[in-house]
Amino acid sequence: MFFGSDNGAGACPEVLNAVIAANSGFSLAYGNEEMARLAEQEINRVFERNVSSFLVSTGTAANALALSAITAPFGVTLTHEQSHVLEDECGAIEFYGNSSRLIGIEGLGGKISPQELTAKLKKVPRRLPHAMPLKGLSLTQASESGLCYSAQELSELCKIAHDAGLKVHMDGARFGQAVASLNVSAAEISWKAGVDVLSFGATKGGAIACEAVIFFDETLAQDFAFKRKRGGHLFSKHRFLSAQMLAFLKDDVWLKNAHHANAMAQKMALSLTKKGVRLGYNVQANEVFPVLTEAQDKRLKEKGAVYYPWSGRGLQCAPPAQDEHLVRLVMSYATTDEMVQAFLNEI
């Protein structure tokens, strides 16, 4: 009963097998191997156009390197106040941004609404050069609370941002889950909506450790190779990153995995609701945030369920009472019906 995070699973069979296959023989290093080009082509195929893409091994690296391309050392990037880049990366964004700043925006369910973005743009200090100039907007798709931005919402947000001179980054650690949930193409909720650079996650979706930074505005990509290297993120045996990404994208394994994780979340959510458990946020991707009673929480933990408490901001239900626990359950490609059922049995 592991629901701690989608990074609690290993790699899906397709990815693991690709890593094994990639192990034989000698190869050029540092992304000069042929397989790197194949992975790039596969990314182009998925996004239906040519892009500049680069592989790294962690989501933090992907986000920090991507964001460093759209801000300035004295610039500000706006993001949701509960976003991963703001709260969970120990200052990586500021570090790779050479001392840039993040400013949080409040919003329901981890999402920023066009109205909230517009309001924040008016509110932040703009007396230059005393204030730091606004440079970027970072959106999380799916959000930290498991919600998805529609293509329409993204288009509005990107337009507002672009009109204000901001470039747009998308943290897509769970991009696949969003695509699966919204039943759209990858292109529709990225460059077609106005996103300039995307952190495309594979690790949570079924890889060992692999993420792609994908530039739709290719002028932003020109320094990436240097920044990745000086960040220590250029793998010598880069073939293992290429192999992961290739296998993850081929035959749409990424989407298959995402659909499974989402389906498990839907099952969990529906059953919990039927049992009278209220949920902190609507369930659109692979995360479920039930409000558990003390007794439920205790029993589940005794049975070995692994999950973590969640800080209740931007809730879409009544806040937890003193003796209630808002918790986060994350499903992955590896979550089974049995695991979900075992959890539900204790409710």
Added chain:
Amino acid sequence: MFFGSDNGAGACPEVLNAVIAANSGFSLAYGNEEMARLAEQEINRVFERNVSSFLVSTGTAANALALSAITAPFGVTLTHEQSHVLEDECGAIEFYGNSSRLIGIEGLGGKISPQELTAKLKKVPRRLPHAMPLKGLSLTQASESGLCYSAQELSELCKIAHDAGLKVHMDGARFGQAVASLNVSAAEISWKAGVDVLSFGATKGGAIACEAVIFFDETLAQDFAFKRKRGGHLFSKHRFLSAQMLAFLKDDVWLKNAHHANAMAQKMALSLTKKGVRLGYNVQANEVFPVLTEAQDKRLKEKGAVYYPWSGRGLQCAPPAQDEHLVRLVMSYATTDEMVQAFLNEI
């Protein structure tokens, strides 16, 4: 005939199998998995004492994070003028050091002699605070030119450095090869000689992507967890790093691999010498630097041999003539007798 680098091979069977085995089931993330503790214990065993150790995925990350612990943003680290940290990491040391500086020292075969270190300490500007204060010394073991520092040499260098108030870092991307070559214990050429922090390489030795930063002066380790995270180097599925390091150290696979690579280098070196080819440096670890004629170079490349030119500084033989090519051949755990013989056949 791949001699381009020791990172041109995949992972050795023990490491690959460990990764496959580690893939099953759910696990805590970010180094909280049990296997991380086992890998730490294995490192303690190899170094014959308790240490503070941390895993990362690239040598650049290991070096940059380790060096950031022994310098200051306004401090200088001395290193060989041809060291990897100075010439091949695109400023990673300065980046993680928050703008610190590296100053190169000349020396035969990629090694710094005690005399050269003493001379440099006298020569660098010391008028504080106009000059940047000296903070660290970084030594490469085995050196970029394939030579090894003896335990005695290291002790002398560390004493000079410590007497001048400098902490000592060792870039051990090929530490195993040095241990194998010198026939000493890991402890003797690290903390017993005075090294304060070691980048212990596994990637070149047979892993997929894994290095350990090992602090012998544990007071230097206190900020490491934060710096690794903000550098984007804390793996979520950290179990895959733990598995690699564990398998690499267990039953001394690392030493077995290193002995093999070194033996291939010795065979190559002896045969080349017999054939009248002169070598740029003495061969002590897994690298051979022959001076090839134009004809040899051409024929080898036609036959598909992969290797790269080497810039001829600190040579231990007569410099290459206009029509000669100093090149680098690197052997790894995966280099076979047949590969070496095939190369020699073309000479």
Added chain:
Amino acid sequence: MFFGSDNGAGACPEVLNAVIAANSGFSLAYGNEEMARLAEQEINRVFERNVSSFLVSTGTAANALALSAITAPFGVTLTHEQSHVLEDECGAIEFYGNSSRLIGIEGLGGKISPQELTAKLKKVPRRLPHAMPLKGLSLTQASESGLCYSAQELSELCKIAHDAGLKVHMDGARFGQAVASLNVSAAEISWKAGVDVLSFGATKGGAIACEAVIFFDETLAQDFAFKRKRGGHLFSKHRFLSAQMLAFLKDDVWLKNAHHANAMAQKMALSLTKKGVRLGYNVQANEVFPVLTEAQDKRLKEKGAVYYPWSGRGLQCAPPAQDEHLVRLVMSYATTDEMVQAFLNEI
């Protein structure tokens, strides 16, 4: 009728005369001149103990250098959400902090209450190393809204901060005005209350360009000389900084100037209140924040009054209506009765 800022005045006669006097003859540079020692002694006298003090030319430099001593590159400093270090220094704190972060706390009148500090300490993310660890607290005395922390309030705040492992910085750009207002000694509202490092402002109080960074916790001072130099803030003709600070402190010119500025503010505030103008904040130091009607604002500007609008956060009165203007009036040592009267005449 210049009320735009206290930096709109030149230097007071004592400081200007000291600069003129310091101009003759030759002198050692970079703070090695004798006058630097005299300035240090004068600072010791004012603070009734030995301290480590350093002179720089701007408040931004003083704050950024001081704060860099109490945080880490991956650390957080808490401060009021409307503080100068957060809103008006274009990221200087992050720059000198090597990518550290500031987090704002809301509070009436630019002040943080002990309750608000305690609440924030509970609310900020603390899951290390994903969250950035808390390292410092920065308090502004007098606040951006012209209020003063009492010695008692400071003691409580410093105790809470210290108990949580935070060091305390005070932005004292208007420290003199606070001392004058509270009728306490400099020591009582700095180190005796628990402040670890103080930016002691002279520029706004009557100097040309001079601030002192004063370390009460002297272990924090050890890197200062290097950081000041690499920030480009070590003056070669440092005697001119020494001369300013010496003249500013001697015979308590700083307090005399502050008392005058405060008195002008009191006069302005009382008269405005009598005329029915409400004030955004209580007036305790040298700033007055009246809510002007459209007509008043227009008339004053026509008469050449210089002042700026103020963003209405943390107000202590009813917020300005659509057609009202909250503005800031700053008095300085150079503000005259006539100027105040001229302003009042237009109300």
Added chain:
Amino acid sequence: MFFGSDNGAGACPEVLNAVIAANSGFSLAYGNEEMARLAEQEINRVFERNVSSFLVSTGTAANALALSAITAPFGVTLTHEQSHVLEDECGAIEFYGNSSRLIGIEGLGGKISPQELTAKLKKVPRRLPHAMPLKGLSLTQASESGLCYSAQELSELCKIAHDAGLKVHMDGARFGQAVASLNVSAAEISWKAGVDVLSFGATKGGAIACEAVIFFDETLAQDFAFKRKRGGHLFSKHRFLSAQMLAFLKDDVWLKNAHHANAMAQKMALSLTKKGVRLGYNVQANEVFPVLTEAQDKRLKEKGAVYYPWSGRGLQCAPPAQDEHLVRLVMSYATTDEMVQAFLNEI
């Protein structure tokens, strides 16, 4: 007998009087005062074209901010191995460059020859992205050893740099002395020769603390206002910088001062040579580097002469013997015939 540095003098009368005059009345701050525009126009006049210029208070700030505009955080700037930016600014260049690197080039008399630049361009590592890409060249005019680059030499150097994709910075802490010595216009040895950005020094030439950063390639200037502010170098009472620069340039005070300093140096040099004292470098600007005997050195110091030893690299005479002292004598606008004569009397 003060020859320690040209920053050992106070301000020349014209500058001091301008500061006194600027002190009266109220004024806009942060460079919004009218006098800032006048200073800019005066700079345009001196350089015979429109430029983007900014005032700061120290040479280190001017150099570090200027160089940050022509490199990248992962880029390299080439400079003379004994340049001020490399040896005397405690890493300011790296700090403002967000971890960029400086690489030194050897050369006689603190000057880089076109041949040496070309050779270095060939020698530095160029395997991208492992090596840091070359971005800039910094030349010091007059050099640290008191020599001047001719307009012809500069043109050649700038052409080589530009052809290699490098932008060119000039450290003109003693630019006036070079103009005076070469008998050229300011334009001829700056933008007409190909310089992209100049640190134009006033402090050593007769100001209190004032330097201008002058962009001839104005596209490089776009971030300057932000970088200056976040470096803490935007003066609130900016009028005092404007006043200094205005007075320094008006009626060519800067040139008059430089001619005087140079003339004193010529007198000193000629007389020393006549007395059989050899000089380390040719004397072209305001510095003289005699090789003193032990006895001379001792006697001069007993008489109160202030000067400092100089490290003997790139000498243009026989190196000092064991018992000889190479020292640096710096003349300024304030150096008198009597001081020079007093010094000579002891030889």
